[in-house]
Amino acid sequence: MKKRVWKFFFVWQDESEEAWLSQMAEQGWIFKHYRLFYYVFEKQYPNQLLYKLDYQVNIKDFPGYVNLYKDAGWEYVTSYLGWHYFKGHKDGVYTEELYSDQNSYIQKYRRIIQTLFLALWVVVILNLPTIIHPPLEMKWILFIPAFSVILLVVAIIFVRRKIMNLTRAL
Amino acid sequence: MTSPKIINDYLPLTHTTYYILLALHNPLHGYGIMQKVEEMSEGEVRLGPGTLYGALSKLEKQKLIEKTTVEDRRKCYVLTSIGEQVVIGEYTRLKRLLVNTKQVITNLGGEET
Numbered sequence: 001m002k003k004r005v006w007k008f009f010f011v012w013q014d015e016s017e018e019a020w021l022s023q024m025a026e027q028g029w030i031f032k033h034y035r036l037f038y039y040v041f042e043k044q045y046p047n048q049l050l051y052k053l054d055y056q057v058n059i060k061d062f063p064g065y066v067n068l069y070k071d072a073g074w075e076y077v078t079s080y081l082g083w084h085y086f087k088g089h090k091d092g093v094y095t096e097e098l099y100s101d102q103n104s105y106i107q108k109y110r111r112i113i114q115t116l117f118l119a120l121w122v123v124v125i126l127n128l129p130t131i132i133h134p135p136l137e138m139k140w141i142l143f144i145p146a147f148s149v150i151l152l153v154v155a156i157i158f159v160r161r162k163i164m165n166l167t168r169a170l
Numbered sequence: 171m172t173s174p175k176i177i178n179d180y181l182p183l184t185h186t187t188y189y190i191l192l193a194l195h196n197p198l199h200g201y202g203i204m205q206k207v208e209e210m211s212e213g214e215v216r217l218g219p220g221t222l223y224g225a226l227s228k229l230e231k232q233k234l235i236e237k238t239t240v241e242d243r244r245k246c247y248v249l250t251s252i253g254e255q256v257v258i259g260e261y262t263r264l265k266r267l268l269v270n271t272k273q274v275i276t277n278l279g280g281e282e283t
Contacts, residue, residue, distance in 0.1 A: 061245070063243075067200075068219050068244075069219040071200060072218070072219040074219060094218075095218040095219075097218050098219055098220030098221070099221045100216060101184070101218075
């Protein structure tokens with residue numbers, strides 16, 4: 001039996017997402033894959049599972065990457081736009097976190113920020129002609145890039161704040 | 171021999187990086203590194219896969235380590251000559267730190283001699 005769940009997490013809420021996937025597994029809903037705000041679960045026996053989201057772009061050797069995590073007890077689930085989902089049993093994983101030191105954990109959020117900045121520039125550059133010369137009778141069209149820019153800027157601010165909190169704990 | 175100035179650019183190393191480099195004086199694959207580091211540190215350091223993956227990519231890019239053979243479909247890494255010199259450089263730095271603090275520690279009533 002399968003179940004689709006629509007749910008939205010912001011980019012800085014990865015830890016809440018991990019916790020939610022674990023809760024679903026406790027009820028027997030095992031996470032299978034994710035596509036744009038919807039999660040597909042499969043009904044199995046309730047299980048105590050840990051879920052972790054890694055963020056990596058430009059992985060040169062994907063099987064090697066997955067294998068390394070597998071050796072450390074983390075089973076690969078699925079990927080979406082640079083996010084890689086892993087699951088593991090509390091007693092089966094080598095470490096309960098994918099990142100064993102604060103420094104490398106911060107690097108994960110730095111990579112996310114880089115992507116957000118890239119997205120921000122792409123949105124701005126693509127919309128530059130509309131922003132400079134908005135079609136007079138269709139000024140509302142500016143809401144679309146404006147909304148995307150606001151969303152990206154807010155995301156950058158929140159991820160930054162997360163990095164700052166992690167740095168403070170160093 | 172790479173000039174000491176270049177070697178100093180890599181120093182100081184983080185705890186994690188130093189242990190990974192130490193482990194790689196013999197070729198090892200990822201999981202082998204985790205086990206070796208745990209053994210060397212007497213269980214103090216357990217590397218997470220994300221931490222190790224990031225460190226290996228970075229160290230390879232910096233040319234401190236390089237890929238060698240493939241063992242059970244797992245790539246093995248080993249120190250390059252620059253990597254070896256960086257380990258020696260870090261060891262020398264740490265040793266100097268120890269020597270320089272020894273007197274203070276003795277005065278503070280810490281370890282004798």
